[in-house]
Amino acid sequence: MSNNIYKVSPAPHLHEHKSTRNIMWMVVIALLPAMAVGTYSYGFKALFLTLAGGLAAVACEALIQVLRKVPVSVSDGSAFLTGILVSFNIHANAPYWLPIVGAIFAIAVGKQVFGGLGNNPLNPALLGRAFLLASWPTLMTDGWKATVKESISGLSQGVMTQVDSLSSIAYTKITSATPLNVVKAIRDTTMFSDVANGHTALEVQKTIFDGLLDWPSLQNLFLGNIGGCIGEISAIALIIGGLFLMMKHIIDWRIPFSYIGTTFVLAWIFGGMNGLFSAGIQLPLFHILSGGLMLGAFFMATDYVTTPVTKRGRIIFGIGCGVLTITIRLVGGYPEGVSYSILLMNLATPLIDKWTMPKAFGEVK
Amino acid sequence: MSLKTFMGGAHPHDFKEFSKDAFIEEFPLPKKVIIQLSQHIGAPSKPIVKVGDEVKTGQVIAEAGGFVSIPMHSSITGKVTKIVKFPHPAGNSQMAIEITGDGKTDDWVGLIDEKDYLSLSPEEMKKRILEAGVCGMGGAGFPTHVKLSPPADKPIDTVILNGVECEPFLTADYRIMLEQAEDIIKGLKIIMKIVKADKGIIGIEANKPDAIKHLSNLVSKESNLQVVALKVKYPQGAEKQLIYAATKRRVPNKGGLPMEAKVVVQNVGTAIAVYEAVAKKKPLIDRVITVTGGIVKNPKNYRARIGTLYSELLEGAGGVSEEIGSVISGGPMMGFAIPTLETPMTKGSSGLLIFNDQQAKRNQEMNCISCAGCVNVCPMNLIPNMIVRATKYDDWAMAEKAGTMDCMRCGSCAYVCPANINILQYVDIAKAKIFEERKKAK
Numbered sequence: 001m002s003n004n005i006y007k008v009s010p011a012p013h014l015h016e017h018k019s020t021r022n023i024m025w026m027v028v029i030a031l032l033p034a035m036a037v038g039t040y041s042y043g044f045k046a047l048f049l050t051l052a053g054g055l056a057a058v059a060c061e062a063l064i065q066v067l068r069k070v071p072v073s074v075s076d077g078s079a080f081l082t083g084i085l086v087s088f089n090i091h092a093n094a095p096y097w098l099p100i101v102g103a104i105f106a107i108a109v110g111k112q113v114f115g116g117l118g119n120n121p122l123n124p125a126l127l128g129r130a131f132l133l134a135s136w137p138t139l140m141t142d143g144w145k146a147t148v149k150e151s152i153s154g155l156s157q158g159v160m161t162q163v164d165s166l167s168s169i170a171y172t173k174i175t176s177a178t179p180l181n182v183v184k185a186i187r188d189t190t191m192f193s194d195v196a197n198g199h200t201a202l203e204v205q206k207t208i209f210d211g212l213l214d215w216p217s218l219q220n221l222f223l224g225n226i227g228g229c230i231g232e233i234s235a236i237a238l239i240i241g242g243l244f245l246m247m248k249h250i251i252d253w254r255i256p257f258s259y260i261g262t263t264f265v266l267a268w269i270f271g272g273m274n275g276l277f278s279a280g281i282q283l284p285l286f287h288i289l290s291g292g293l294m295l296g297a298f299f300m301a302t303d304y305v306t307t308p309v310t311k312r313g314r315i316i317f318g319i320g321c322g323v324l325t326i327t328i329r330l331v332g333g334y335p336e337g338v339s340y341s342i343l344l345m346n347l348a349t350p351l352i353d354k355w356t357m358p359k360a361f362g363e364v365k
Numbered sequence: 366m367s368l369k370t371f372m373g374g375a376h377p378h379d380f381k382e383f384s385k386d387a388f389i390e391e392f393p394l395p396k397k398v399i400i401q402l403s404q405h406i407g408a409p410s411k412p413i414v415k416v417g418d419e420v421k422t423g424q425v426i427a428e429a430g431g432f433v434s435i436p437m438h439s440s441i442t443g444k445v446t447k448i449v450k451f452p453h454p455a456g457n458s459q460m461a462i463e464i465t466g467d468g469k470t471d472d473w474v475g476l477i478d479e480k481d482y483l484s485l486s487p488e489e490m491k492k493r494i495l496e497a498g499v500c501g502m503g504g505a506g507f508p509t510h511v512k513l514s515p516p517a518d519k520p521i522d523t524v525i526l527n528g529v530e531c532e533p534f535l536t537a538d539y540r541i542m543l544e545q546a547e548d549i550i551k552g553l554k555i556i557m558k559i560v561k562a563d564k565g566i567i568g569i570e571a572n573k574p575d576a577i578k579h580l581s582n583l584v585s586k587e588s589n590l591q592v593v594a595l596k597v598k599y600p601q602g603a604e605k606q607l608i609y610a611a612t613k614r615r616v617p618n619k620g621g622l623p624m625e626a627k628v629v630v631q632n633v634g635t636a637i638a639v640y641e642a643v644a645k646k647k648p649l650i651d652r653v654i655t656v657t658g659g660i661v662k663n664p665k666n667y668r669a670r671i672g673t674l675y676s677e678l679l680e681g682a683g684g685v686s687e688e689i690g691s692v693i694s695g696g697p698m699m700g701f702a703i704p705t706l707e708t709p710m711t712k713g714s715s716g717l718l719i720f721n722d723q724q725a726k727r728n729q730e731m732n733c734i735s736c737a738g739c740v741n742v743c744p745m746n747l748i749p750n751m752i753v754r755a756t757k758y759d760d761w762a763m764a765e766k767a768g769t770m771d772c773m774r775c776g777s778c779a780y781v782c783p784a785n786i787n788i789l790q791y792v793d794i795a796k797a798k799i800f801e802e803r804k805k806a807k
Contacts, residue, residue, distance in 0.1 A: 011700060011779075016781050023736070362617045362621060
């Protein structure tokens with residue numbers, strides 16, 4: 001007879017080998033392809049800027065947790081992830097203090113004031129970016145670094161030469177502009193004021209627009225041969241990371257799918273220059289490949305804490321993000337709307353969850 | 366053939382490899398048994414013996430304490446030595462009768478051998494089932510004669526036998542499906558006769574292909590009996606989920622019973638007990654129990670007398686190869702961790718599971734990150750993380766809205782939670798509080 005007393009604990013006594021920590025580090029791993037393309041395209045400074053953001057976020061979180069007298073939990077990877085996502089939204093010519101300040105703001109104001117991981121209403125990384133954009137708009141949107149291979153806008157050399165011959169003002173403007181900046185800029189026809197010799201502003205506009213939608217230009221977008229933020233330029237690298245997370249059952253297909261799908265459809269309907277449905281297939285492709293959409297759809301709009309938990313809710317969230325993104329891009333004053341659309345939908349998350357509460361199995365009134 | 370299943374669910378590894386090939390062995394007659402008076406849902410049984418009484422195997426020692434209750438029988442021949450509180454597999458201590466024998470004498474009382482048992486009236490069958498003290502052997506332990514007495518306005522057309530055994534590690538039901546399949550089918554036919562159902566289904570998870578094949582062969586000539594292969598997913602064996610998978614019928618929530626879907630569900634082990642009660646008047650005094658776990662030297666499937674101590678079962682299985690971390694009565698998902706091995710097995714004891722220190726370890730609870738893992742797996746389609754949050758903020762209206770009262774405690778949510786939150790504990794608090802609020806409102 002044994003009189004040993006054993007440990008008791010409530011059921012279940014088995015646990016899946018998945019923890020917050022390995023989820024967060026898995027997301028970091030999924031961002032490596034994008035990091036690699038960023039580093040390849042812009043040089044090692046891109047890598048160092050990213051690390052600066054990540055490490056600043058970790059240091060900031062640890063410091064605040066010490067001050068709050070709560071356990072330091074930076075090894076869970078969530079702060080590091082937030083930090084590198086802030087840096088991913090900054091271009092490679094930025095000074096080092098920029099991602100550091102952004103990451104500190106993201107952690108301090110975006111996360112810790114609400115009580116740390118799990119309690120923040122807004123995506124901290126996007127809040128950090130919004131803060132930087134509002135505080136240093138020029139630093140954030142000017143001085144894009146060209147990649148080692150192509151022009152910043154992804155326009156081919158042939159198109160650029162053609163534009164230069166038509167309007168040198170336009171040429172100067174688009175030389176230093178990202179693809180989405182170009183789209184926004186050419187809506188203002190006054191920039192073609194120097195067009196002469198029987199050519200019209202409309203003609204230049206069309207040349208640039210068509211140039212952007214050329215397959216080689218789209219290919220540049222897809223691979224990442226453009227100017228832009230460190231982590232967002234290569235659609236293919238981000239898609240690989242996103243698929244990896246889906247395969248690992250870490251992110252749900254619903255948000256990326258509905259977000260990208262909505263953006264695609266709306267761009268196709270409203271994006272053409274001659275009214276509804278005037279766009280070909282290239283324009284919606286341009287919209288989903290450009291800017292921060294892939295980064296946003298796979299890595300920001302899927303942030304657990306700030307997005308709905310219900311399945312229907314996640315689809316609504318993705319559609320909402322798509323509608324806001326296209327609205328901002330086509331109608332609004334900013335060239336890019338991904339981060340604001342996700343932040344706005346973050347605010348709607350509790351409401352969406354409340355509205356989309358599923359029926360219990362066998363529900364009767 | 367595509368496998369039938371339910372919505373949601375988790376995928377724990379089944380760990381059945383330890384004991385699945387161990388043939389059922391008769392566990393040697395114990396010298397001492399402890400018969401718990403509460404082995405079932407409902408009123409505890411009332412002892413009708415006193416210390417010092419001589420009892421024989423199968424003799425009634427406690428009578429049913431009400432309609433929703435069952436009698437208890439002595440599982441050995443010997444003398445009543447104590448009627449006091451003993452450790453119970455639910456983890457606490459409850460009143461029980463200790464019987465001490467000599468480990469050899471085994472005099473049975475009241476056994477018959479009725480060949481034409483199927484021509485008995487349903488009332489007689491139910492009477493024998495009650496007298497044999499049969500209750501559900503899958504775990505919950507609902508008195509079987511009650512389950513087989515649906516009101517007249519609730520006709521039953523289908524009986525489902527639960528051979529799913531979705532709890533990891535357990536193989537008791539699997540072994541009886543291979544070794545006692547004929548008795549299972551006899552029991553099924555008796556149950557169908559009692560509730561006047563014309564269809565019988567045996568649901569088995571696809572990780573037991575030989576059991577599926579064996580039972581399918583046996584019922585192949587009977588057009589009203591069918592074996593349904595089910596997807597391997599936890600909790601496939603939960604009553605409502607099994608009914609849905611097998612018939613596509615949904616049992617209403619908010620306390621709805623299977624009979625509202627015209628179904629009665631019984632465990633395969635219970636079906637054998639029903640057959641033995643009706644045809645042999647044999648009381649439920651033994652059952653098959655799996656003794657398993659990575660550190661158990663020779664994992665076993667034992668047919669052991671009710672009241673046998675877990676410590677003896679473990680000894681019979683060769684003991685352990687490293688230090689015991691925790692002892693679980695039942696399966697790892699819904700079983701109880703018990704403080705002592707000096708606990709007797711009951712009619713609901715499907716397994717004795719031994720974990721080492723590593724497996725018994727619990728990780729620190731962290732903040733919920735709303736990953737929705739619990740939402741995705743909940744077979745009742747509830748929002749478990751919202752129940753946790755509502756409980757933390759004492760918001761009982763919200764807790765109820767998120768589905769607290771429909772939770773059947775399968776534990777899938779806590780199993781997947783990456784933040785190690787034991788969601789079930791919060792659900793239990795919320796349930797108690799909601800009951801409290803309802804009482805106040807009345």
